Amino acid sequence: MTSESNRKDPVWQYAHLVEENNLNKFECNFCGKVSNGGVYRVKQHLAGGYRNVTACPKCPSHVREEIREFMSKKKTQKEEMNMLPDFDDMDMEDEDEGDDVVEINVNQHRKLTSSSQGSSKFKSK
Known part of the structure; x- marks a missing residue:
């Protein structure tokens, strides 16, 4: 049931699914502890130092360090992705910068200007 991309995570070397169709239930290969809560909870178990999860007493120090790294x-990558501007927002900013007010004389009494959103709607003054 798990995809090949998930298998790149090092936790798969140190824990396995209890039930193949339940991705929230893992068993530690070192101590046999069954964790409910998914792969992140297993990583916390192996890395240790988290209040909501007991650290694995049998996890070797090199594995603990590998999981922590x-x-x-992953946390750094996620933060960097969150810092990237949204492309939709960038397009709107670029569009707004180039908008000019265009006045059109119609019957010399009504003037129409384009909206600041860059759309094709017109407002009467």
């Missing part, structure tokens, strides 16, 4: 790297 992986979690840190």
Whole structure:
């Protein structure tokens, strides 16, 4: 049931699914503890130092460090992705910067201007 992309996560070397169709229930390969809550909870168990999860007493220090580094790297990547501007927002900003007010004389009494949103709607003055 798990995809190949999920298998790149190092936790798969140190824990396995209890039930193949339940992605929230893992068993630690070192101590046999069954964790409910998904792969992130298993990582916390292996890395240790989290209040809501007991640290694995049998996890080797090199595995603990590998999981901590992986979690840190993922957190950094996520923060960097959140810092990127949204392309839709960028398009609107560029569009707004180039908008000019256009006045059109119709019957010399009504003037129409384009809206500041860059749409094709016209407002009468």
